[in-house]
Amino acid sequence: xxxxxxxxxxxxxxxxxxxxxxxxxxxxxxxxxxxxxxxxxxxxxxxxxxxxxxxxxxxxxxxxxxxxxxxxxxxxxxxxxxxxxxxxxxxxxxxxxxxxxxxxxxxxxxxxxxxxxxxxxxxxxxxxxxxxxxxxxxxxxxxxxxxxxxxxxxxxxxxxxxxxxxxxxxxxxxxxxxxxxxxxxxxxxxxxxxxxxxxxxxxxxxxxxxxxxxxxxxxxxxxxxxxxxxxxxxxxxxxxxxxxxxxxxxxxxxxxxxxxxxxxxxxxxxxxxxxxxxxxxxxxxxxxxxxxxxxxxxxxxxxxxxxxxxxxxxxxxxxxxxxxxxxxxxxxxxxxx
Numbered sequence: 001x002x003x004x005x006x007x008x009x010x011x012x013x014x015x016x017x018x019x020x021x022x023x024x025x026x027x028x029x030x031x032x033x034x035x036x037x038x039x040x041x042x043x044x045x046x047x048x049x050x051x052x053x054x055x056x057x058x059x060x061x062x063x064x065x066x067x068x069x070x071x072x073x074x075x076x077x078x079x080x081x082x083x084x085x086x087x088x089x090x091x092x093x094x095x096x097x098x099x100x101x102x103x104x105x106x107x108x109x110x111x112x113x114x115x116x117x118x119x120x121x122x123x124x125x126x127x128x129x130x131x132x133x134x135x136x137x138x139x140x141x142x143x144x145x146x147x148x149x150x151x152x153x154x155x156x157x158x159x160x161x162x163x164x165x166x167x168x169x170x171x172x173x174x175x176x177x178x179x180x181x182x183x184x185x186x187x188x189x190x191x192x193x194x195x196x197x198x199x200x201x202x203x204x205x206x207x208x209x210x211x212x213x214x215x216x217x218x219x220x221x222x223x224x225x226x227x228x229x230x231x232x233x234x235x236x237x238x239x240x241x242x243x244x245x246x247x248x249x250x251x252x253x254x255x256x257x258x259x260x261x262x263x264x265x266x267x268x269x270x271x272x273x274x275x276x277x278x279x280x281x282x283x284x285x286x287x288x289x290x291x292x293x294x295x296x297x298x299x300x301x302x303x304x305x306x307x308x309x310x311x312x313x314x315x316x317x318x319x320x321x322x323x324x325x326x327x328x329x330x331x332x333x334x335x336x337x
Contacts, residue, residue: 003095009049012312025073037093062093139164
């Protein structure tokens with residue numbers, strides 16, 4: 001097989017494209033011929049040695065590849081050669097094949113392509129857990145999504161609408177508002193507006209009958225978190241998903257006390273490890289809503305595996321709208337609307 005290996009932590013250019021022996025399935029495992037794997041921001045952290053969970057070197061990065069089962073090991077029931085699956089593999093996706101525990105494979109809907117599956121993986125399950133498990137969102141509530149045009153943000157906008165919430169999308173500039181409204185947002189909050197501290201709350205109140213948001217999902221952190229805390233409703237819930245803005249914020253607990261609000265965090269990989277049944281339920285819901293036409297994959301740019309460094313640089317430099325997906329068997333880059 002072909003794979004991109006990490007032999008020393010560093011930037012995208014340190015990845016080494018190599019030929020390696022094909023994996024063989026062990027007890028309870030299947031081998032999956034990988035058709036598509038998303039490039040995620042977390043991959044840059046793993047490759048750079050900056051993530052909290054790091055595999056031993058050398059390793060092949062790439063989370064949650066999608067593909068076709070090509071071999072089945074002893075003790076596997078319920079999967080067969082030829083099954084199209086979404087895997088929950090924590091690494092190994094930047095390759096043409098990977099061995100995965102059968103329990104970490106979920107069959108794809110018939111009409112979902114591998115590119116769609118990869119583009120939705122990690123973003124839509126993260127958004128689902130933030131919205132439905134951590135925030136316990138309910139139909140009729142108002143949801144504010146920060147970073148609404150990012151992978152997790154766009155997924156959260158779609159999921160919020162699918163579950164009957166009113167969705168306000170926080171965008172980095174008015175030019176990106178169309179992406180959020182196309183995903184279903186009911187209103188736009190301009191995060192580039194002057195005086196973010198007061199301006200964010202004012203925009204939320206103006207669009208929500210003079211009240212704050214019942215649920216806030218924050219993948220940004222930094223000044224955006226500081227401003228969003230002020231826009232949370234009484235008994236509201238704010239979920240911290242990440243710190244894409246760079247600064248890890250702190251919180252004055254008087255806001256929590258006076259608003260009777262909750263602030264929680266989400267590390268979604270823990271759910272894959274600790275609550276596999278709940279993770280499977282999450283994907284059942286995502287696939288159900290996809291088949292009902294309530295969810296769709298975001299705009300996607302694809303790269304062949306031999307251009308993995310280019311793909312990661314494009315991701316790092318925020319030069320692609322929507323998601324970036326690697327095609328291990330692909331030969332050319334393309335953009336899929």
